[in-house]
Amino acid sequence: MPRRLRPVELGFTATAPVRLAFEAVLQAPPPAVYRSLAVEVGSLPSWFRAVASAVPADDGARRTIRLRGGIRFEETILAAEPDLRYAYRVDATNAPGIAALAEEWALAPRGAGTRLRWTMAADGPTPLRAGLRLGSPGLGLAFRRAAAALDLRLTPARRPSPGSA
Numbered sequence: 001m002p003r004r005l006r007p008v009e010l011g012f013t014a015t016a017p018v019r020l021a022f023e024a025v026l027q028a029p030p031p032a033v034y035r036s037l038a039v040e041v042g043s044l045p046s047w048f049r050a051v052a053s054a055v056p057a058d059d060g061a062r063r064t065i066r067l068r069g070g071i072r073f074e075e076t077i078l079a080a081e082p083d084l085r086y087a088y089r090v091d092a093t094n095a096p097g098i099a100a101l102a103e104e105w106a107l108a109p110r111g112a113g114t115r116l117r118w119t120m121a122a123d124g125p126t127p128l129r130a131g132l133r134l135g136s137p138g139l140g141l142a143f144r145r146a147a148a149a150l151d152l153r154l155t156p157a158r159r160p161s162p163g164s165a
Contacts, residue, residue, distance in 0.1 A: 002074060002092035006100040006123070010078045010087055013104040016121035018132045022140045024147035027113045028154035030083040036150055037105050038077075038086040047153050048146040063088070071095045083107060097128035118143050 013019065026033060036043055041063055044054035053066045060080070065073040072094050079087040087104035100123040108115045120139065122132055132139075 002072065002094050004092050005090055005098060007091065008089050008100045008102050008121075010102070010104070012089070012100065012102045013087065013119050013121040016100070016102070016123055018122045018129050019119060020132065020136050020139060021117060021119040022143040023115060023117045024144055024151075025110050025113055025115050026147060026151040026154070028151055029112060030107045030109055030114045032154045033107055033114045033116060033150065034083045034086065036154065038080050038082075043153075047149040048142075049149070050142055050146075073101075078102065079104070097124045097131075098122060099124040099128075116147055 008016075036047070038060075041054045041056040041060075044065070045051045050067050051065060052068045053064075055064045057063060061077055063075050063077070065075060067073075073090045074092040075088040075090050077086075077088045079085050085104060085106050087102065090098070090101040093101070100121075102121045104117075104119045104121075106117040106119070108117075120132075122128070
């Protein structure tokens with residue numbers, strides 16, 4: 001059964017006891033990246049391998065995420081600013097130890113592409129905080145793989161340049 005977490009607001013992503021942030025540059029432009037994050041929520045499992053399902057609810061104000069392995073999150077959207085930011089907090093989860101959790105995806109133009117920054121902000125007992133910090137390299141790897149898969153999904157294949165094998 002899911003446990004209710006402490007409700008937090010958008011500022012929690014800047015003040016939480018544990019904040020993990022990862023960045024990637026995608027060739028896809030911000031509108032396409034934002035659409036995949038915030039509008040086509042159900043597409044999340046096609047590019048973020050850790051996600052088994054993503055189901056929007058309440059006309060996009062809420063969503064339910066299920067990770068591979070059975071962890072489930074019931075979330076409320078805190079910010080949906082087209083081409084700039086998408087953020088949410090976790091209201092309930094079956095994951096142990098978490099007291100509060102919010103995530104923010106920030107987008108910025110980078111040439112014709114997008115600089116994508118994912119921030120995970122959390123609070124909980126000392127062992128949870130330590131575990132998240134120790135798990136940071138793995139979360140970073142998962143993010144980089146997801147960003148690459150998203151970019152591949154959004155960027156049309158290019159023809160090889162003349163003279164290439």
